[in-house]
Amino acid sequence: MRPRDLTMIESAVVAAPRPSHPHRLIVGALVLSIVPLAGWATVRHLDGAERSHELAATVPQPVRPGYARSERCEACHPSQYHSWHRGYHRTMTQYASPESVRGDFADVTLDGGGYEVHLSRRGDDFLVQMIDPLWQYQVDNGQHQVAPGEAPPRVERRVSMVTGSHHMQAYWVPSNEGNSQLSLPFTYLFDDKRWVPRGDVFLHPPDERHPEQVWNVGCIRCHTTAGQPLALGGGWKIESKVAELGIACEACHGPAEAHVAANQNPLRRYWQHLRGGGDPTIVNPARLSPARGSEVCGQCHSLTDVSQDIELGEGKTYVPGDELEKTMPLLRPLRSTPALQRHGAEDPLYLQGYFWADGTIRVSSRDYSAMIESKCMTGNKLWCGSCHSLHESDPVNLLAGDKQADAGCLQCHAAIGGAGSAHTHHRSDSVGSRCDNCHMPHTVYGLLKGIRNHRIDSPKVTGTSGGSERPNACNLCHVDRSLGWTAQQLAQWYRQPAPAGLADMADDTPAAIDWLLSGDAVLRAIAAWQFGWDGAQRAAPVNAAVPYLVVALNDPYAAVRYVAGHSLQAILPGARFDYLAAPEARLRAAQDILRGWLAQHPQTEHDAAAIDARIKRLLEKRDNTDVRAME
C-alpha cells in the first residue's frame, strides 16, 4: 500500500462521525440499567417488609424479657453454640423457610385421613390450600355446628412454622386469629420421602379421626424456649410469646440476659476464669446435684401433671435449677398421687397409652419418667449427663463421646464389666453382652420405631404375656424363643424363680410372635419393629417370622402396619408394601410377599397348618383395647 492511500484512509477515519461525548452514552446506559434494578429492589424490599410485618402479626415472636437468645451465646461459647446448632433440639420448631422446610411442596395434592390439601411454593413461601383450619378445629371440637348445605370454607395459607428435622416434619399454618397456629393435617417422612396423614404417624384408635392441633396450647411448652401460651383470654385471640423457637440454650441454662450483661465486663470474666467454679448468673446442669440436673431434661422428657395456667396461661414457671415437682408433678403409676388418680378417672386411655402394666413409661420422649424408676437412681449418682452430653456427642443419640457402648454403665459397674461372659452368659462380642441390650431394651414406642427404655433394670419374665405387659429383653433379641425358654434360662443363670403365673411353660410360641399378634397396639408395634432390628437379626432366624409379619401388615393401626412393613423389608429387601393403601390392596400386597417367601422356603408348606392355627389363636386373644400413645 502506498503512503498516499494511507493518508486517504486516515482522512476517512478522521472524517467519520464519532459520538461527541462518549461518557454521556455510558452514563445513559448506567441510568437505564440502574433505574429498573432500583425499582425491582424497592418492590422486593416492600414485599419483604410487608411479609415480615404479616409474619410478625400471625406467628409467635421471640419477645420474652430476661432472655438473651442463643445468638448472643455464640460469642463467648462458640463450641457449645455450634454443637447445639447442629443438633435436633434447635430444629424442634423453626420458622418456615427454604432452609427449614424439607417436605415436597412442588404442586402436590394430598388426600387422606379425611383431609385434602394442595401444596405449592411461591418464592420463599410455602403455601397450602386447605379447609380453613380454624373452621375445621371448631367443627372437630363442637364449637361450630355445620349447617345443612354449609360447605367447608377453603383458604390458602402460608406455612408459618415447622416441627422436627430428624425423622419427619410437621407443619403449622396461622389461624389468622392472634398468633395461634394450627396443624397441616399431613406429615412428611424423610426416610420414605412421602407425605402421610398426620394421624397415621401416631398410635391412636383407627376409627378416630386425628383432630386439628393447636400448637400454642401443647407443643409450645416443650418445642420452644420459655414459651407462653397466653390463651386464657377467651376466644381465639391468642398472643403467645416465646424466648426462642426450638429448644435453645436458655431452655437448659435458664434466662441469660443478666448473665450476658454481667459478663460484658472483661474483668469479671477473667476473675471468673481465675476463680473457677460456676458463674452464679447462669445455670449449668452439670454443676447441679444429679437429681436437679436430671430435672432440667425432665422438664420436657417426662409425663407431668400440667396445670391450666401452664397449658393455657403463663406457661411453665419452672426454670433450670428449680425442683421440678413443685410446679410440674410427675405422673408415676408406681406412686399413686391425686393427680394420677384424676387423670385415670378423667380418661383411662390416657395412662394406659403411656404406661406398661408395670408402670414403666412406654411412649417416646419421656425418658426421665423411665429413668427415675430405675434402681440405679437410688445411689443419687446417676443423672442424664452420666451418659449423655448435649455438646460433646453425636446429635442422633446424644451419647457422650466417652460413654459409647458399655462405657456409661461401667462407670459404676466396673466389676460386672470385668466378669464379662461370666455375667452375661453370652459371647463377649455378641449383642447379648452389651449392657443396654439386656438392661435398656427397646420397649418404648415413638417416631414409628422402637426406642430404648431408660428404666434400667434386669430382664424378667412375668406370669402374663400380651396386652400391655412390658416385653422382656431376652425375647426381644431371641425373637424365635418362647417365654418358657427364657424363664428357664433366667432361672439357670441368675436363679430367678420361674413366674408362678406362666401357665404353660411348654408352649413353644415365640414370645415376640405372641406380642406381635396378640398384644395391644403399642406392644404390637414394638414387637414388629424388633424383627427388623439389627440385634435381633443377628441373634435369631428372623426369617421364620415372615408369615406373622405379613399378618401384621393388615393391623388396624396404621403405625403398626408401617413398622411391620419396614421390618419385612429389612428381612426381604424386595418386599413392597404401602401401609396406607386401601385394605384390599394391602391384602394383595401381603399375599404377594407371602407367596414369594413361600417359594423360597418350600419346606414351610409342611408347617402351614400349624402356622395358621397359631395365627388364629393369637389373633383371637388380641388385646383390642383402644390405645392412644401421643408422643
Added chain:
Amino acid sequence: MAKRPPGTKPPASEQARSEAEAPAPAASARSRETEDDPLIRRHLAFGWWSLTVFTALGLLLEAGHGLKLGWYLDVSNATRRLSFTLGHAHGTLLGVLNLAFAFSLRHAKMSAVAAARASFALRAVTVLLPLGFLVGGVAFYAGDPGFAIVLVPPSGALLVVALAMIARGFSSRR
C-alpha cells in the same frame, strides 16, 4: 573526621553521638539524612526480621488449614484460631510499620530522645502485641483468650503513643 562544608548537616552517626552528649535534646532536633543512622538500621533489621518471623508463622497457619488441623480449625478452637490469626496479622503489619519508620525517619524532625522513645515503643509493641494474641491463643477459655491477652490493650495504647510521636515528628516545623 573530615570537615563539613558550611551550611550542611552533620552525618547521622555524628549527630546521634552529639545528641547523646547534648544536655538539651530539644535544641538538637534535626532531620536524619543517612542510612548509617543506627536507629534506622535497627528498625530495618527489626522490621525485616519481624516480617520473616510472622510470615513464617503465616506459613504455619496456612499449613494448619491445609492439613485440617483440628487443634487450629475446630469450632471449639475458634478462639485459638482468631487469636493466632490476629497475632500473625499484627506481627506482620508491625514489621512493615518498623520498615516504614526506618525509611521515613530521615525526613522526621524529631529530637533524639523522642526518636529513641518512639523507636523503643514501636519495637516493644512489635513484640508484645502479637505475643499477647499468640500466647493467649494457646490456652484459652471458650470465647476468651488466655491471660496473656492482657498484653494486648497496653501494647495497643503504646502503639498509639508511638504513632503520635512519629506523626508529631513529621508535623514539626522546626
